[in-house]
Amino acid sequence: MMAGVLPQIDLMRCILCGRCVQACPTQAVEMLANGPTIVRPDACTYCTACEAICPVGAITCTFEIVWK
Amino acid sequence: MDDYLRNSLSTMPLFAGLSEATLGRLSRVAFRRTYAPGMLILLEGAPCESVFFIVTGAVRVYRLSPQGRQQILATLGPGQGFNTAPPFLPEGRTPASVEAIGETTVLAIRQEDFVALARTCADFSWAILQDFAAHLLHLTDLVEDLALRSVRGRLARFLLEQADGAYVTRPWTQDEIAAHLGTVRDVVGRALRSLADAGLLRMERGRIVLLDREGLEAEAGA
Numbered sequence: 001m002m003a004g005v006l007p008q009i010d011l012m013r014c015i016l017c018g019r020c021v022q023a024c025p026t027q028a029v030e031m032l033a034n035g036p037t038i039v040r041p042d043a044c045t046y047c048t049a050c051e052a053i054c055p056v057g058a059i060t061c062t063f064e065i066v067w068k
Numbered sequence: 069m070d071d072y073l074r075n076s077l078s079t080m081p082l083f084a085g086l087s088e089a090t091l092g093r094l095s096r097v098a099f100r101r102t103y104a105p106g107m108l109i110l111l112e113g114a115p116c117e118s119v120f121f122i123v124t125g126a127v128r129v130y131r132l133s134p135q136g137r138q139q140i141l142a143t144l145g146p147g148q149g150f151n152t153a154p155p156f157l158p159e160g161r162t163p164a165s166v167e168a169i170g171e172t173t174v175l176a177i178r179q180e181d182f183v184a185l186a187r188t189c190a191d192f193s194w195a196i197l198q199d200f201a202a203h204l205l206h207l208t209d210l211v212e213d214l215a216l217r218s219v220r221g222r223l224a225r226f227l228l229e230q231a232d233g234a235y236v237t238r239p240w241t242q243d244e245i246a247a248h249l250g251t252v253r254d255v256v257g258r259a260l261r262s263l264a265d266a267g268l269l270r271m272e273r274g275r276i277v278l279l280d281r282e283g284l285e286a287e288a289g290a
């Protein structure tokens with residue numbers, strides 16, 4: 001899948017709990033030295049599971065609302 | 069003893085677990101009534117005199133709106149009971165009107181006899197409790213469904229306003245949409261999925277694409 005928009009991870013807020021890595025159904029997120037990172041953008045389906053599980057609201061998945 | 073009554077009672081799943089002794093007591097106090105199609109069996113608001121269990125046929129349970137429109141609450145068939153709650157309340161009244169759909173035969177039990185059985189026969193009160201529990205769960209689902217439907221309506225209105233540019237448009241997270249609609253993210257997620265399942269919108273990467281204006285307006289107005 002074409003990458004384009006991806007979940008935004010705010011590393012300033014992140015507490016490195018690793019839950020987003022666990023929650024991602026496609027292993028698109030991995031914990032790297034500086035924090036969770038979307039290492040496989042093509043695998044991300046924008047399912048928003050990582051956003052939903054993050055305990056500190058560090059991840060945001062935004063949607064534009066448009067007509068077809 | 070009336071064999072017809074006893075046989076009818078023992079074939080009802082509700083009473084399948086009753087002891088012989090309880091079935092015997094029940095068949096001594098139950099009486100059979102047959103109603104022609106369209107006949108009124110109970111009138112909403114009347115004092116409760118009897119409870120009913122359907123043997124054959126079906127009934128429609130309804131209330132009349134102030135405008136006189138019939139709002140059907142349930143359609144019940146063989147084995148199901150109605151008017152079983154008011155006997156447990158002081159001065160319980162019949163909560164809704166009931167009419168026969170086709171020719172319908174019921175077993176009726178006067179409310180004093182029904183209460184006496186519930187007080188003295190544990191297996192009978194257990195059967196009635198199971199029936200109540202099933203009703204309660206059904207109503208819980210119904211309430212949840214109504215709540216979700218009202219969120220769907222508010223969500224549809226919100227999406228239309230956004231896409232039509234009534235306000236400055238910007239990207240939204242599901243949490244922000246939830247806060248805007250006075251609900252929680254989980255419910256917004258489910259409402260979005262149900263609107264998508266209904267073909268009214270499509271979820272894409274970073275975009276909620278509205279597909280059906282008429283359908284969304286109908287949701288918003290509902």
Ligand code: SF4
Nearest residue numbers: 024044045047048050
């Ligand atoms: S949106 Fe879904 S697929 Fe993409 S990184 Fe988050 S959890 Fe993984």
Ligand code: SF4
Nearest residue numbers: 014015017018020054
């Ligand atoms: S769930 Fe949130 S806080 Fe935890 S590692 Fe992922 S981004 Fe950081």
